[in-house]
Every structure is written in C-alpha cells, then in structure tokens.
Amino acid sequence: MKPKTKKTLVILGSVLGALVLLLVVLALLVVTPPANYVYMPDQAEADSLLVAEIVDMISDSVVDDEGNIPEIAEVTIPAEHVRALLRQVAYHINLKMKDEGIACSLDWRNGALEAECSYPLSESKAVILRGAAVPTLKFGIFTLKTLRLSAGYLPLPSSIRIIPDGISEESFKDEEARQAFATIHHLEPAEDGGLRIGVSPERISSLIRLLASGD
Amino acid sequence: MTCIRFCLMTAACLLTAAPFVAAQNVDDGKPRVLTAAEQPASEKAKPAEVKKPAEVKKPAEVKTPAEVKTPPVAETTTDYRFSQIPDGAAVVLKLNLNKLYSSPTFKAVAESGDVLAIRNGLKQIPWTKDGALPDPIILYAPCMGSSYAMLVGIDRSAGEIRDLLAAQYGNKKKVASEKTGLGEKITVTYDKVDRKTKKTYERTEAEILCLTPHVAAFGRKNSPLDLGFFATDTLPKEEFAKLQDLSDNVVAAGLMRSFPVAATEDPTGLASLVNSGELTVTEYAPGAVSLVLDLNCKNAKDAELAARRMKSFLRITLVSLFAADKTLFQELNKSCSTSSSGNTARLEAKLTKNTMDRVRAFYLLEKTVVSAAADVASAVVKSVTGGKK
Numbered sequence: 001m002k003p004k005t006k007k008t009l010v011i012l013g014s015v016l017g018a019l020v021l022l023l024v025v026l027a028l029l030v031v032t033p034p035a036n037y038v039y040m041p042d043q044a045e046a047d048s049l050l051v052a053e054i055v056d057m058i059s060d061s062v063v064d065d066e067g068n069i070p071e072i073a074e075v076t077i078p079a080e081h082v083r084a085l086l087r088q089v090a091y092h093i094n095l096k097m098k099d100e101g102i103a104c105s106l107d108w109r110n111g112a113l114e115a116e117c118s119y120p121l122s123e124s125k126a127v128i129l130r131g132a133a134v135p136t137l138k139f140g141i142f143t144l145k146t147l148r149l150s151a152g153y154l155p156l157p158s159s160i161r162i163i164p165d166g167i168s169e170e171s172f173k174d175e176e177a178r179q180a181f182a183t184i185h186h187l188e189p190a191e192d193g194g195l196r197i198g199v200s201p202e203r204i205s206s207l208i209r210l211l212a213s214g215d
Numbered sequence: 216m217t218c219i220r221f222c223l224m225t226a227a228c229l230l231t232a233a234p235f236v237a238a239q240n241v242d243d244g245k246p247r248v249l250t251a252a253e254q255p256a257s258e259k260a261k262p263a264e265v266k267k268p269a270e271v272k273k274p275a276e277v278k279t280p281a282e283v284k285t286p287p288v289a290e291t292t293t294d295y296r297f298s299q300i301p302d303g304a305a306v307v308l309k310l311n312l313n314k315l316y317s318s319p320t321f322k323a324v325a326e327s328g329d330v331l332a333i334r335n336g337l338k339q340i341p342w343t344k345d346g347a348l349p350d351p352i353i354l355y356a357p358c359m360g361s362s363y364a365m366l367v368g369i370d371r372s373a374g375e376i377r378d379l380l381a382a383q384y385g386n387k388k389k390v391a392s393e394k395t396g397l398g399e400k401i402t403v404t405y406d407k408v409d410r411k412t413k414k415t416y417e418r419t420e421a422e423i424l425c426l427t428p429h430v431a432a433f434g435r436k437n438s439p440l441d442l443g444f445f446a447t448d449t450l451p452k453e454e455f456a457k458l459q460d461l462s463d464n465v466v467a468a469g470l471m472r473s474f475p476v477a478a479t480e481d482p483t484g485l486a487s488l489v490n491s492g493e494l495t496v497t498e499y500a501p502g503a504v505s506l507v508l509d510l511n512c513k514n515a516k517d518a519e520l521a522a523r524r525m526k527s528f529l530r531i532t533l534v535s536l537f538a539a540d541k542t543l544f545q546e547l548n549k550s551c552s553t554s555s556s557g558n559t560a561r562l563e564a565k566l567t568k569n570t571m572d573r574v575r576a577f578y579l580l581e582k583t584v585v586s587a588a589a590d591v592a593s594a595v596v597k598s599v600t601g602g603k604k
Binding site: 055068 | 481484485487523524526527528530531534535536538539541544545548549
C-alpha cells in the first residue's frame with residue numbers, strides 16, 4: 001500500500017471513528033429509559049375539582065352583575081388550576097397514545113408551558129423530549145415561543161420554533177375543533193403566573209359540546 | 216358520571232325545547248296529581264330508592280348568588296315519577312313523544328336528533344290496535360351490552376305482533392319468535408351483503424320481548440336487547456304497567472343514579488357529589504312549562520357545591536344558546552334558578568307563556584340555536600352511552 005493511500009485511509013478512518021464516537025455520545029445523551037407518567041387517583045380527584053372551578057370562573061365571567069353578556073369575557077385562571085387542567089389533558093393524551101408507547105407530561109410554571117414527551121425506540125429505550133414554551137393567542141393566531149428544548153440530556157437550540165407558522169382557525173379541518181378554537185379570543189400568561197384567557201360568549205356552545213362529549 | 220352528564224344535558228336540552236312542546240290543551244289547565252289510591256301497591260310498600268319530589272323539602276335557603284332567584288315551587292307538581300331504576304341501568308326516562316311531536320316548532324329539533332331515531336324505530340312495530348304510537352320508557356344502561364332499551368305499552372299479544380310483522384315485511388325480512396323464560400321474543404332480521412367480502416350475513420332489525428301482556432321491551436340493530444339485563448332486573452312487573460301511565464301534562468320524566476367514575480372523566484365535577492337525581496318537565500299551565508331537576512347528594516355541603524356547578528353549567532348553556540338576544544337571555548336567566556336544601560341540589564325553571572313565545576320566535580329565526588340544541592341532544596345520548604352508540 002502506498003504511503004499516500006495509507007495516510008488517506010487513516011484520515012478517513014479517524015473521521016469515521018470520530019463520527020461514530022460522536023453518534024455514540026449523542027445516542028448516550030439522547031437515548032434514555034422510557035418515562036412513565038403515573039397519574040395518582042388522589043391527584044386526579046383533586047385536579048377534577050380544580051377543573052370544575054375553571055368552569056365556574058368562565059361561567060362567572062360570561063355574565064356581569066347586571067346580567068349582561070360582555071362581547072369578550074376575560075378570566076384569569078390561577079397557575080394551580082392551569083396545572084390541574086394540563087395534567088388531565090396529558091392523562092387523556094397518554095390514554096390515547098398508550099398503544100404506541102408514547103407518554104407525555106404537561107405542566108405550567110412561571111407563566112410557561114412545560115412538556116415532556118417520551119417516544120419509545122424499544123422496550124427499554126426511548127427519546128425524551130423536554131421543553132418549555134410560552135403560549136399566546138393573539139389576532140386568531142396561536143404561537144408557542146420556545147424557552148428551552150432538549151432531547152434526553154442533549155440541549156437543543158431554543159431558537160427552534162415548535163409551531164413554525166402558528167395555529168389559526170384555518171389549521172383545523174374538523175369543524176367542531178375549528179369552532180372550539182374560535183371560542184378563544186385571546187390567551188396569554190398572566191402577571192401572577194396564571195393564564196389570562198378571553199372567550200367569546202356567543203361562541204361558547206362549542207365548549208359545552210366538548211364537555212358533553214367528553215372528548 | 217354519564218347519568219349526571221345526561222341529567223344536566225337533558226335539563227339544558229329540555230329547557231330549550233320545553234317552550235316548543237307546550238301542548239295547546241290541557242284537561243283543566245292544571246297538572247293531574249296521582250291520588251294515594253292511584254299509587255301502585257308496590258310503590259306504597261317499598262321505600263323509594265330516590266326521594267320523590269314531594270318528599271324533598273322545598274329549598275329554604277338559596278345558596279346561589281343573589282341574582283339567581285328561586286321561584287316558588289308550589290305550582291310545580293310532579294305527578295309522575297318512577298320509584299326505582301332497574302339494576303344495571305343508569306337512567307330511566309319517559310318521553311312523551313306524542314306531545315313532543317304535537318308542536319311543529321319542536322318537531323324541527325326532535326327530527327334533527329336522536330328522538331327521531333327512537334320515534335322511527337317505534338313506528339315500525341304494530342304495538343297497539345288503534346295504531347297510536349306509544350310513549351317509550353327508555354332505559355339507558357351503560358352496564359348493558361347495548362346503548363339503551365325501550366319499554367313500550369302494548370295491547371296486542373306476542374303472536375299478533377309477530378303475525379302482523381310477518382305480513383308487513385313479506386319476503387323482505389324474516390320474522391321469528393322464540394319462547395324465553397322472560398316471555399316471547401320476536402326478532403326481525405334481514406340479509407345484508409358485505410360490500411368487500413360479498414358475503415351475506417344476517418342483521419337484526421328489531422327485537423321485541425313481551426315481558427307482560429301489556430309491556431314489551433324493544434331493541435334495535437344498534438342497541439339490541441340484553442336478555443341477561445331483563446332477567447336480573449329488580450323492577451317488579453306492576454312497575455312496568457305504571458311506567459305507561461304518564462299524564463298529558465308531563466313532557467318528560469326521568470330518574471337517574473350516579474355510577475362511580477374516575478375523576479378524570481368528571482369535567483363538571485358533579486359525579487363525585489351526586490348519588491341520584493330526578494328530572495320532570497311539566498306543562499304547569501297552558502303554554503307554560505316547568506322543569507325541576509333534583510340531585511340527591513351525599514351531604515349538605517356537596518349539595519351546595521352541586522347547586523353551584525349546575526348554576527355554572529346552566530349559565531353557560533343559556534349564554535351559548537341565547538347570547539344573540541340579550542334581553543331574552545336575561546329573561547331566561549331570571550326564570551331559572553339553582554338552590555340547595557339539605558342533601559338536595561335543585562335546578563328549576565319556570566317559563567311563562569310570554570317567555571316561551573319569545574323563545575319560539577327566536578328559535579325560528581336563529582338556525583344556529585336549532586343546530587346547537589340538536590348537538591346538545593346528541594351529546595346527551597353520547598354521554599349516557601359512553602360513545603358506544
């Protein structure tokens with residue numbers, strides 16, 4: 001073998017080796033055991049009461065003291081209640097995704113939505129995506145501003161936009177989902193760490209349908 | 216949970232629908248009250264599983280905010296009630312179908328929801344000699360394999376019904392009957408070809424189980440009868456006969472009990488509070504409708520909370536249906552109230568003829584209300600049956 005060829009092979013081998021090593025390191029950082037988010041019955045019961053209180057809050061806001069209906073009813077949901085609602089949402093997502101082995105956890109801290117999603121690779125391996133983002137809905141567009149993002153132990157750039165173009169009413173093909181989306185006029189984190197939400201009372205029937213159907 | 220959701224949604228639905236079902240004529244303009252002599256012996260002897268409205272004390276203290284006034288309940292008479300629910304059923308509901316369809320305005324709502332399916336199913340069978348459509352008693356039973364079954368009053372024998380059906384369908388459908396321990400069962404079936412496999416298979420169109428000479432259970436292809444359910448039910452036969460006896464001024468009457476559900480399946484937060492409930496919609500005066508929903512809770516604190524939950528739900532329902540006419544909304548909002556007394560939470564609505572006329576006019580103008588009411592009605596069935604329909 002010529003020395004030049006030998007040198008080329010060594011360089012190539014080193015690069016490949018480095019790449020493999022990098023992939024191994026990345027895999028070690030990214031791949032972890034799958035997460036299992038257990039929803040304890042006691043917690044579910046407590047959350048259920050808090051979620052029912054959210055309905056009370058909305059009910060109080062859609063009619064003022066004189067019995068008039070405002071054009072937009074605004075309600076600030078305390079952080080504790082938002083957390084309870086998100087836990088219930090996550091529970092239902094997990095039920096639906098059980099067969100695929102996908103599990104997630106949703107939380108609300110310091111005015112930001114925190115999410116963890118476990119995507120299984122095998123029975124004992126999974127990639128867990130973790131992130132925090134600030135949700136806002138203004139002028140009919142829902143966006144999530146990423147605060148932090150990681151895959152396993154590997155941090156990802158927070159410049160990654162979770163929803164590149166935002167979500168608008170037109171994003172939904174299902175009419176019921178479209179109407180439910182249209183019920184929300186605006187949504188943003190409140191100063192006290194809760195969630196400020198403005199709903200259109202005239203369109204609130206879609207909320208009832210969602211509640212009634214249990215979806 | 217399903218029955219509580221049913222309870223609320225039925226209340227909401229009927230609250231909207233009630234104005235349109237007010238019949239034009241009532242015997243004397245007053246509801247008929249069953250006398251002690253008219254009460255079946257079984258009811259006298261047995262302690263009722265759920266308190267009857269007469270036994271439920273009038274709400275003495277209004278727990279809800281001041282703007283929700285409690286109208287006097289003296290005129291609201293429940294002259295028909297069920298004393299118990301068969302084992303396994305969550306809800307027993309009597310629908311005065313003929314009354315519902317006597318109003319052209321209500322017909323629009325009834326024909327866009329599940330009531331139409333019930334009515335059409337009943338129309339297939341020659342129940343009575345005069346051809347009148349019987350008012351069904353619907354048993355919503357999440358514990359059954361099917362969604363619901365209906366109890367129907369008959370004045371023909373099983374043999375007569377079988378022969379009439381056989382003559383009616385000719386060769387198009389098969390009519391068979393068999394003796395069971397519960398009575399004669401008539402089954403109407405037809406052959407259907409599967410589009411993909413091209414195989415022919417038999418589908419059941421209707422099942423009729425003649426439980427007594429006067430009462431039959433009725434199941435259809437989407438909700439076949441579960442004989443096991445009827446074999447184990449505790450409803451005595453004389454109760455079946457009583458269930459047929461609904462006076463003209465009652466539009467709907469129902470009794471429901473709460474089934475234990477997971478907290479995650481309780482978005483209204485009511486399931487954990489309530490043991491059972493009773494609903495009555497009555498025409499208390501010509502053109503005027505009264506609705507009373509009593510929820511029997513575990514204790515007074517739960518009853519207070521349940522009243523609060525009902526108020527929230529009622530308010531959101533009224534806003535969603537009537538927000539386009541704000542004065543009408545206010546009128547309706549004042550006509551409805553929630554309260555609690557002892558272990559009972561009560562939702563009641565008294566709608567005068569004038570209010571109902573306004574609602575009727577609004578209803579005809581606003582197609583969206585028709586659509587929303589139909590959706591609510593569908594949601595009732597879906598929530599009761601757990602989406603199995």
